[in-house]
Amino acid sequence: MIKKSCFFIDEYDTPFIEAHVGGFYREIKNGLASMLHNALKTSRSLQYAMLTGIQRVAKENIFSDLNNLVVCTVKNKQYDQYFGFTEEETKTLLEYYGLSLSEEVKAMYDGYHIGNQSIYNPWSIINYADNDSLQTYWVNTSENVKPKTLQNQFR
Template sequence: MIILVDEYDTPIINAFNYTNPPIKSTDKENKTYYEKVIGFMQTFLGKAYKDNIYLEKGLLTGVMRVGKESIFSEWNNIKVYDITSNYFSDKFGFTQKEIEDLLDYFNVGDQLPEVEKWYNGYKFGKTDKIYNPWSIMNYLSNIEDGFQAYWVNSSDYSLIQNHIENLSVNKVIETLIEGKTIQKVIKNNFIFEQFDNNIELLWTLLFH
């Protein structure tokens, strides 16, 4: 048996957004919505990946690796590949060669410079140019409509939006818009319980 779970962290993000702080209760008999979702994910993923005697391989994808919630603590033989990993770095989207072949196939090879402007910009590990598959496929399916920001309406940005209005964050973002660079510490794990009181975790979220 092979089990594939995409965006495992989406229910956790939604639970965090819809739980009034603090997200964890001191009353074990009266758990918050966030705690209930964490409990469900622990059981669901544990039964699927840890205690499943029929499991041959499993794949789990998500925006971030949720930390301090014991979701993965008892798993065996886990391999983690994130945005900084070289292994599989060319598998997170379309490569430059694949884009050139696709555009030639659809007889729009001359549009490569514009495609690069609109849909290129991802870097995974050692691979510099990775194109967003959703945007590329939508563009090629609707070439007559021209270039559009297809990806912008495909995700919920509330987790970022609720914190990006912070004045100190705005000033740093203005620095990036001006073409300058910044240095921030990026965490491997994202701890939701610390997010409201640690604005620096926003950069870990934005990075991933």
């Protein structure tokens, strides 16, 4: 009996973007596409898969042979409650840690809108509750290299 599994790939598109920016996209495209094909199309143990990224998943190109593909964006309403903390959830979490949802906290960590939900950044809220310090916690969670054309504007 084959055990069914779920496969999650966060920022699936990062290798493709980096390869494009670095000038070696053609060299790795087929290998990456083959890896995704084997994991998502031909695996006998796959039940569900979820990919996240900043580029829209196109049903063409590297995903052309996938079926039953559902593409969701931040405008989709059916999953909006799963992508952050609502204001009520944030308030409850902070009160548990003896903190309040002040205007400063709102200004620092609110501002995301997915579907019909206004949400707070979960990583930042959890770290704020843990450290009791308003900081940009998300800065060190991924690559934040500015394109060369913009680097001088941010000095």
